[in-house]
Amino acid sequence: MRIKSTKIALASAAIIAISGCSNAVAGDAKYDAGATDTEIRIGNTMPYSGQGSAWSLLGKSEAAYFEKVNAEGGVNGRKIKFISYDDGYSPPKTVEQVRRLVENDEVLLIFSPFGVPTNTAIHKYLNAKKIPQLFVGGGGSKWNDPKNFPWTMGFQPSFLNEGRAYGQYLAANHPNGKIAVLYQHDDYGKDILGGLKQGLGPKASMIVAEASYEVSMPTIDSQVVQLKASGADIFMNFTGPKFAAQAIRKAAELGWKPVHILNIPAASIGSVIKPAGFEISQGIISGGFLKDASDPAMADDPGVKSYLAFLEKYYPGADVTSTGNTQGYVMAQVLTQVLKQAGNDLTRENIMRQAANLKDLEFDMLMPGIKIKTSSDDFAPVEAIQLRQLVGERWQPFGPVIEATAGP
Known part of the structure; x- marks a missing residue:
């Protein structure tokens, strides 16, 4: 099955690859594996099959958003290559796919891997490797533990x-x-x-x-x-x-x-x-914590208008009522902000430094009064409900x- 708008091929391993070329970035730059003058490789796992497949809309929406970012010139002149594999919501499969992303694809970071049991299975591995496990797609409270797991950060309100x-x-x-x-x-x-x-x-x-x-x-x-x-x-x-x-x-x-x-x-x-x-x-x-784009009362909301325009252009046919699509969109926006803040220092250490330095940010589809904020001792971007x-x-x-x- 292929969904053209998000470039997803669903087979035994679903792969999303959104990439391109750009002019070399000017100035001195610092890179870890997964980053160059023209590209940033981001890894992800999603349950495109199996019991958790309803949640796979997160990955599809994220892929579409990175397609938008690339079409608009990328991040600081670099295009995003988003590589997303199917883990079937199975922890052993998640371990296999994340090792593949880290050791074969050499991604800079793992972004929005979905599920509490699946992320638990890769938690210690990624921290031992000092690879960002950024904006986990699941509200486990364990993701907010910067002292013991400084390379892992959640996203949504913890369960x-x-x-x-x-x-x-x-x-x-x-x-x-x-x-x-x-x-x-x-x-x-x-x-x-x-x-x-x-x-x-x-x-x-x-x-x-x-x-x-x-x-x-x-x-x-x-x-x-x-x-x-x-x-x-x-x-x-x-x-x-x-x-x-x-x-x-x-x-x-x-x-x-x-x-x-x-x-x-x-x-x-x-x-x-x-x-x-x-x-x-x-x-x-x-x-x-997310706006409802299908609510007639929100029809004139600027953020909802922007989101619907995104869906129409980059994700046609998407379910407007799905919170999975909305959350994927917001999470991809926040990662893009982190990459922008990182500038030409695309080391994993700086990625985590910037992710822990988000100050009361508002995004299109966050509900009024809910903001993204993190610090070096608080790795919970969204805490309000x-x-x-x-x-x-x-x-x-x-x-x-x-x-x-x-x-x-």
Whole structure:
């Protein structure tokens, strides 16, 4: 399968290669492997196949954005060569593909590799090699540990912080509720569940039932039946896209109508809500940090206009409702900013120095009040969360932006 707009070839290993030539960059330059006067090679892994394939839109959107960057002259006169391989959301495959990127393709850095378990598998390897593991596509709290892992940086709000935000909201607004939690049985699910308990604080006893699942399972119907039987009137749906849609449908089939909170990675209108059914999804609450380009109320927003123009030119046919496409776009914008700041010092050490020096930056598709900021002792670019509720076919923000970096 080939998608022309993003130059993706999906085979046993999906490869995206966007490159070109430019005039040599003037002045003295410092390079590590993966950078020259004319090119910057960036490596990436994505689940283009397998259980996590719904998240592969991140990589496709990123590829399209780098195509735009190259068409406009590149970064400081250098074109970006974006090499993205399919890892099938399998940690052993991720290790294999990342070694290939580092040792064969000799990329300057690994950008936006997706998944908590998959990134965990390459975490120590990349830090030992002193190769940036930059803007991890997954909200594990472990990505913000500059003291022990100075070559790894996350991007989106950590799952721990996201869970805290939901806990704080529930403790304040549903203090007498009974909570049932469905979560993925890995660091991803455990992080957000731990954050929920921290956010609830003394109200953590509100949790009356927990059920986990493995990504290899075909269905989570039995878990939803179990959670409904607990008598809970609040359902925390901490899952991936496929299982989130299943859980929404199963809850409706059972006639269970709890306060339903869905985590950010599974809050895509296009990948989750639409397949599950808009009618049975009404009132679901989630967090967010990205604008909704399909919201008619945002039609005149300059950032949304810019994003839609990008899609039309470089990614035709893209699902405008997908948060995966939007997040990939923003992440590619932020990496481009890091490369611009790096100037002619394209060493890996300077890449990390610049990534840790982002000061209250605003980008097209970040929600109002949410900015990118990092420092040498805080590797979390996005820490704020905006709560939203599904109304009709779109997410409607409500309440204040939550900086859930600590317990209640």
